[in-house]
Amino acid sequence: MNIKLFREKFFKAITSIMQLMLAWLVILLILRIFEVLYNGITRTFPESMLKLIALSVWFDIMFWLKVVVCITVVYIVLYFIKPTLARVTGLIALFLLSISQLLLITYFNTSLVPLGADLFGYSLADIQQTLGASSALNIVTIISLILMLVVFGFVLIFLSRRIKVKLSFVLIISIIAFLALLTNVQQYSSMIDLRNEYDQNLSLNKADYFLTSSVNYFLPASRETDIYADAYIEQYEGNESLGDAFVYPSEAAFPFYHTNEAPDVLSPFFKPIQSPPNIVILMVEGLGRAFTNEGAYLGNFTPYLDSLAGESLYWKNFLSIGGRTFGVLPAMMGSMPFSKNGILEMGAQMPDHLSLYSLLSYNGYRTSFYYGGDSKFDNMAIFLKKNGVNAVEDLKTIPSNYRKLPAKANGFTWGYADDQVYKHYLGNHPMGSPTLSVILTVATHDPFLVPNQDRYKKQFEQRMSLLGFDDSKKMNYRNFANQYSSVLYADESIRDFINAYKKRPDYANTIFLITGDHRMAEIPLRNKIDRFHVPLIIFSPLLKRTAQFESISTHFDITPSLLRLLKKSSKLNLPTGAGWMGGGLDTARSFRNIHSYPLMQTKTAMVDFIQGDYHLNGNQLFKLNVDLEETPIQDEKKLKQLNNAFDNFKRKNDKISNGGKLLPDSIIKRYQLR
Template structure:
């Protein structure tokens, strides 16, 4: 028995002794191919160096890939070795060289075409533009094979050392798991893994769009709306203000928690209100483009789409009709690419976190030391103080954040006491009372938001445009912190439309959604005034008031959260996670009656059809044709070579780090590379203020003073509260000897409340030069006059 055990241990050690050197040699081969790639790209002038930070990240990704391949091969190896000794080792020794040759071929393709080979492999031979050298790939494979052969002999001889490193396999596998979540770039990604992932993704796209229409959402613009019956005749185009309150669910306006927002209740009594209204999404950022443009969601919200997509929204259509546009948000618009969306829409004024002055205070930081931004009171006050006068109509959009976790609001103790008082006087049952006490921060934030909205409306009443303004207020989604009794309740939000132009208030029972707001507003304006609207639009929604006549026409898609589209409404049926419910007039869910069960399959088919259309129009840029779009793709285009260099110096999503790299390059006087990296940063984060300032400074350092001054003047107009922009502009004026604009810049900075000691020193420096010049000119003038007087006396 002991002899058998020893023999078994010896056999197991022999297997490990054979297997481990092979897989370690596999990683060595991948490392050699990494050097091959970077050496070739460096020799072509694409990379600045062979061994850079991107190279070491490349090795890390290779290590992760080698680890998972080794884990898979270990299973195959043991299985085959147990069947026939030597079979497993032979299989591994065939597989590893094959993978190395494949990687060499894919890297060669990447080097010569500057892009990795993915699912486009299916059309590889249908194009004549593909460049590939079989000789170069063969040479790379042979050199890699020779290095691996030598290393394998050496590694095999060191088995006694390597055998003690067995626990590192766990570490290697952990590294692989970590690399799965890293933001890989083609220049530092294992090319075989890239190909495998893209082929798998393509094969799994089972519900692809197969319709005959190239633009399946495109429909003629409906010029009539049920809203017209509720409005008086408009003598001119009205101002429109849309307020999107984060997390404001139906419970606070039409449900059990109405006592916590008394001012909103008063506004409701003077407004058109919707009893059965829905957000199309469960995410704040995703609700914004649905409200503004009735746009499809993509996978996780329209603004997160990686590429530009032609469309028309309230912003673009109203701007085309002479409206001034603005967007106000106390947070960071770079999140979820909202800044890119706003720049594409050419919004005139953007009041985000960069554009609040020193008179406003940020919300309290959370446990991680992060603040969401500025509270609602500051949001509305900043708008009223800094919005520019405009003699035409305006579209102003507000997104709040005080009612978003962690619910940090100013004067928390004050509002917490108010919550306790309201709860005590309310008719809430014991369970609801306990819920309020356990979530006092949440309810305090809504009491605060209600007060901020009331103050905003009070300020609006004093505006000369108040009588000709339409106010639209809705919630982004229902807060997940508030439990609901059915899966549809999470989408229920209020909608209030208030305006002095209304004939009378009223409550509308029709089931409608965020996607219906934009089409209805445009129809309302068209019914009253001559408004230019494209003849066809790619909207998801329809009318807020008019009922659908044809069965199956009312479809309301619902995006639960990123990558989770599991809910769908067709007429009076609600489909959720494979379950079907019937809706009553109050949106309560009922079990299906036997007679309706035949409709389940048809509704499921409609849902699958919508999901395929949603994916198709957002990935293929097929919402509307380019000829109908009122906006253009202004994002700069980079060559493949430029993208490889950019990815070699910047990997990930930390654009502040990319900015630091650009600044370092500029200090090294590599202005061309610095400007290229800046251009890339701004293509992804258009409102990265420091990068915009750096671009202006680089032009000034190059001696292009007029260009620098032009750029930096745009910067201080865009970020009037940011002192660094003024400092850079003052430097450009000083270096170019153009100090005449100093007093105007000083006036602007003071008007916008900019307090900066360095800026003050720059003002003093330039003013001193102006004074000296005036004194010199004055002395010369006096001397000239003295000479003239003397001449006359003679």
């Protein structure tokens, strides 16, 4: 082929693909309008529509330019082979991208967080169960999807042929696309500030987010190591206002093993404990601080927990360490690091460890775990077996005469209703020897279907009136009626459980802990930290005084502090060293944070770190206030400090991912029951 013919065919190829790409840009615009209206009508409209539109257009155009580059290269090659082959391939690729974008928009409408590489952190069985639970697919959604597919086909096949483009325009767009890809202009999106996390997530191009996070997951960028990082960290941790640093006697072999003991901060709040107390831990699915207890910024929809908090030790600025349920058991019971995808994902390869379960078992406690769903989900069953839990009651063992949660149209239900799990626990749990019981609920999870839902929806309406909502605010909240009614149901179920437990002879010697596994995202999030913001309530007739704390603590801190309390009161036999991530609960009543901890929103997204009153998310630094509102700040010194501390954790965490040990074998053999 001579140069003239080559140039002629080349220009025809890029003109042809640009016709398709401009038609696809129309589809992206249609999808964006659909997404904003769909979420606005069924969820809530953004606080700043103009800013959202500007940022959305920016993200969509950036994604479009990326696709222009990727498809154009392939299209030209195929065009030289056969023009028809190139066009058919281009049509199929853009049609599939359109479908993917539509499905990801639908997913976001249900979860209110975009789907990223966290998809790859779950087993096929877990994905199937989650899809079965999803409330996204209904007859209206399916009809909408079909109509949108027809629109995609019409625009790509027919409209693209009617688009006339000049060669000069094609060349200019191609150059812009390549330059945009090379210079990463997408970073300038931060110039448009959307403070609301829901608005920020809504503005993202969902296909771009999924593909980018997937590439970063499978091809992660290498981290640059700062050789002075440890010095910065020690200087920070040595500050008296931030608590004592851990002492690691064998950090190379056991990166998390330290000899420090958590301070005994709980004993001053308790009467003298004469015999080992029962411990009952309620891990409530999705229980976020945003709608729980006094001062909740969305309004208090847990009247019983609010009243209970006044009779308890209550942490209003408490944090889960995971944005989904996978993180709660290993963090709360074992104060364990994450490994690569959450330590439970290691399954049978999970490193040997000690936990509240195993150490209390060693000291004569009978242990149990109650869950309305399938304990195999997230490999919880493997963790429980590894910790020698005496009784595991779940979907497969709870008797069928107990009532399950209402099923969806497809027949799916997560399992047994919260009140039924509590009822089974009360009828099945022995008295006598001291017990450690963990109950993980499931009703406040998508699809948020609970028994007698109409009754709780009436309570929801009454609650909104009691909170003084005007008609406009009520209208907006009704888009989340199932979510709020499930929260009211969960609150009432806890009330009935505690009242029933009070009738037991062992109630007087029982300590209750109530917290959320994470904040449900299906009600719009306020900011980055909101997903982790949950309450912690420690309630017991053994308390001699109550208190409310504004200091920050996390699930990592619970086991170290409980063991310290029990060691003093019940003379527990415990090891002198531990592998805990947590340094113990902070009982300062004023706002502060003495901890430095990583947070992991999904199984593939460990991008959050807290230290002092700062929160690092990706490479963005936020300052936290007493209500856990956060403000983005520019402070290069502080940003470097947190990045160095976070990198130090990641290096240690990588060792565990690669088969490293948490504790010396001698400690494991002595204290872990088999």
